[in-house]
Amino acid sequence: MRLHLSHSFLICLLLAGPAQAGDPERGRELHRENCINCHASMKSGIYGEDGTGIYVRENRRIETLEALYTQVRRCKTSLGAPWPESQIEDVVNYLNQNFYKFEE
Known part of the structure; x- marks a missing residue:
C-alpha cells in the first residue's frame, strides 16, 4: 500500500506541471542582469531598448507556461548562467506575471 501511495503522489506531481513558486x-x-543585453541586440534592436518587446510581439512562440520554462532553461544554457532550478522559477514567475499571464 505504501508503494502505491508514493507512486500516486509522484504521478500527481508530474501531471500538475511546473509549479510556479518563484520570486518575481x-x-x-x-x-535585467542576464537577458536584456541579448534580447535588446536581437534583430537590430526591434525588441526595444530593454529587449522586453520579444515577449509581447505578435508572433511570439511561447504559448504555455511549460513552454516558458523550456525557453528560460534554453536561454540559461546559452548564456552559461549557473542558475539552479529556483532561479529559473524566479525568472519564469517574473516573465509570466509581467508579460505572458498564463494561468498557474
Missing part, C-alpha cells in the same frame, strides 16, 4: 522580484533582477 529576484527574477526581474536576474532578467
Whole structure:
C-alpha cells in the first residue's frame, strides 16, 4: 500500500506541471542582469531598448507556461548562467506575471 501511495503522489506531481513558486522580484533582477543585453541586440534592436518587446510581439512562440520554462532553461544554457532550478522559477514567475499571464 505504501508503494502505491508514493507512486500516486509522484504521478500527481508530474501531471500538475511546473509549479510556479518563484520570486518575481529576484527574477526581474536576474532578467535585467542576464537577458536584456541579448534580447535588446536581437534583430537590430526591434525588441526595444530593454529587449522586453520579444515577449509581447505578435508572433511570439511561447504559448504555455511549460513552454516558458523550456525557453528560460534554453536561454540559461546559452548564456552559461549557473542558475539552479529556483532561479529559473524566479525568472519564469517574473516573465509570466509581467508579460505572458498564463494561468498557474
